[in-house]
Amino acid sequence: MNKLERYILFRKIYKYIKKFDTIIIARHKGPDPDALGSQLALKELILNKYPKKRVYAVGSYATRFKFMGSLDKVEDVDYDNALLIVLDTPDKKRVDIDNLNSYKNIIKIDHHPAIDVYATIEFIDDNASSTCQLILEFCFKNNLKINNNIAGNLFLGIVSDTGRFMHDYTNLDTFKLVTRLISETNLNFTSLYEPLYMRPLSEVRFQGYIYENMEVTDNGVAYIEITDDILKEYNVDVASAGNIIGEIKCINEIIVWIFLTEDKKNNMIRANIRSRGPAVNEVASRYGGGGHKYASGVRLDSWDDALRLVEELDELVCNYNNH
Numbered sequence: 001m002n003k004l005e006r007y008i009l010f011r012k013i014y015k016y017i018k019k020f021d022t023i024i025i026a027r028h029k030g031p032d033p034d035a036l037g038s039q040l041a042l043k044e045l046i047l048n049k050y051p052k053k054r055v056y057a058v059g060s061y062a063t064r065f066k067f068m069g070s071l072d073k074v075e076d077v078d079y080d081n082a083l084l085i086v087l088d089t090p091d092k093k094r095v096d097i098d099n100l101n102s103y104k105n106i107i108k109i110d111h112h113p114a115i116d117v118y119a120t121i122e123f124i125d126d127n128a129s130s131t132c133q134l135i136l137e138f139c140f141k142n143n144l145k146i147n148n149n150i151a152g153n154l155f156l157g158i159v160s161d162t163g164r165f166m167h168d169y170t171n172l173d174t175f176k177l178v179t180r181l182i183s184e185t186n187l188n189f190t191s192l193y194e195p196l197y198m199r200p201l202s203e204v205r206f207q208g209y210i211y212e213n214m215e216v217t218d219n220g221v222a223y224i225e226i227t228d229d230i231l232k233e234y235n236v237d238v239a240s241a242g243n244i245i246g247e248i249k250c251i252n253e254i255i256v257w258i259f260l261t262e263d264k265k266n267n268m269i270r271a272n273i274r275s276r277g278p279a280v281n282e283v284a285s286r287y288g289g290g291g292h293k294y295a296s297g298v299r300l301d302s303w304d305d306a307l308r309l310v311e312e313l314d315e316l317v318c319n320y321n322n323h
Contacts, residue, residue, distance in 0.1 A: 001125065009123050010141045013107055016121065017046055020083035020105070022054045024074060026097040027131075028089040030239070031062050033196065035088040037157030038109075038131040040069040041150045042085065045135075048145055059096035062239065067195045068153055079103050088131040090124075090290065091115040109134055111169075113281065115290055126292075129169045132157030136177050151185040152192055160196065163246050168294055199243065206234040207244045210259070219317045220255035222248060223310045225303065228264045238263045238270060245272050256280060256317050260306045269306050271298040273313065278320035283312050 001009075017023065025043050027035035043057045056072040077099075084103040089095050090112040100106075100118070108119035111128040128134050132154045139146055146154075158178060162170045182189060214224040226241055234240075241259040248257045259272040271289070273280045279293035287309055289298030300306050 007141060009121070010138050013109070013121060013123065013138065014142045016083055016105070016107060017085075018050070020053075020081070022078065022082040023056070023085065024077065024082060024097070024103075025055065025057045025085045025087065026059055026089075026095055027087045028094045029060065029096040031059060031065070031096070032242075033065055033068065033160035034130045034132050034157035036062070036065050036068050037153040037155075037160075038087045038135045041132070041153040041157075042087070042135055044150050044153075045139060045144050045146070048147070048150075064239065064243070068156065069149075077102075083107065085109065086119065087135075088112070092118045109138075112291060113293075115285075127169070127171065129167070129171065129174045130158050130161035132161070133174055133177060136181060137173075140177070140180065146181070146185055148185055148187060151181055151187045152189075155181065155187060155189055156192055156196055159192075163249075166249075169292065202235045203240050203243065206236045206240055207247070209234060210241075210244060214257075216253060217314050217317075219314050219321060220253055221310065221314045221317050222251075222254045222257040224259060225306070226259060226261040228262045231262070238265075241270075242272050245274055248274065249276055255320070256313050258310055258313060260300075260303075260310075269300040269303065271300055271306060271309055273297065278316050280313060280316070283309070283316055286312075 023046060025039050027039045039057045043055050046053060046055045056074045058072055058074055061071055079102040082103065083105045085107045086095055087109050090110055092100060106119040107121045109123045109131060111125055111131050111134060113126045114124050125134060136154050158174065162174065181187065210224055214222045216222045231238065238261050241261045245259050248254055255277045256275045261270045263270050273284055273296045275294045281291050281293050281296045284290050284296035284298050287298045287300065289296055291297055298309065300309065
């Protein structure tokens with residue numbers, strides 16, 4: 001997508017927003033700061049420009065990120081006359097909303113590789129660091145006013161998805177946009193880190209358990225099975241593994257790592273996969289998951305499936321090491 005095509009698409013999205021009086025903003029299940037930050041920021045941006053519109057940010061909440069803002073409940077929707085904007089979600093099954101198929105006017109804005117085509121307008125840039133980066137670019141292209149609250153949520157989403165600008169998808173555009181954001185809003189960005197990164201002692205001790213008990217193959221694949229009993233022992237929830245997984249990146253001997261967490265409530269095993277070498281998203285997609293080349297996720301039905309996933313990733317790393 002060249003610059004002109006990008007600009008035209010942003011303007012088209014803006015015209016849709018301007019047209020509809022009822023706008024629902026959704027994102028993926030199990031939200032992270034990028035999903036929530038882009039969702040809450042876009043809602044506030046629209047309301048600041050068009051205060052008479054009905055704009056709702058919907059979906060289940062993550063208690064850990066409640067400091068970012070509140071979500072809405074919508075009981076009655078005139079689907080024919082409402083606009084649905086889905087952020088940070090490449091596939092239909094992960095959209096955290098009921099009656100997705102009832103909407104005839106849908107916009108998707110996402111930075112993941114494309115999986116499902118389900119929107120009237122699809123803005124996908126899998127070279128962008130985050131969906132918050134795309135929303136920030138959208139703001140600047142359309143001259144939308146950014147206040148400190150909006151700036152904070154967008155900054156948190158970008159910082160989180162880039163791992164404080166360490167991950168591979170961080171690019172020159174990321175720094176240009178963030179620099180402009182800070183300079184134009186005088187954002188006190190250092191104050192935002194504490195609520196994002198503060199953790200309870202129970203989670204820190206759980207992290208110690210992971211380091212102590214993860215297995216590492218000869219090829220450099222680390223994995224750990226985290227059962228419901230372990231979660232209860234350390235008084236943490238199923239999301240806690242995802243809060244820790246990025247810390248493994250700086251271990252020399254590990255190239256790919258997988259956290260396999262039992263989710264009894266939803267009767268599944270959540271597999272979080274990260275890599276600092278080979279692309280893992282194609283393997284994840286074969287198990288019904290997906291994501292970025294170096295950060296993917298899968299929802300599995302059994303521990304046998306989990307072990308097969310580990311074996312396949314180990315083979316992937318073996319081939320990567322031998323080339």
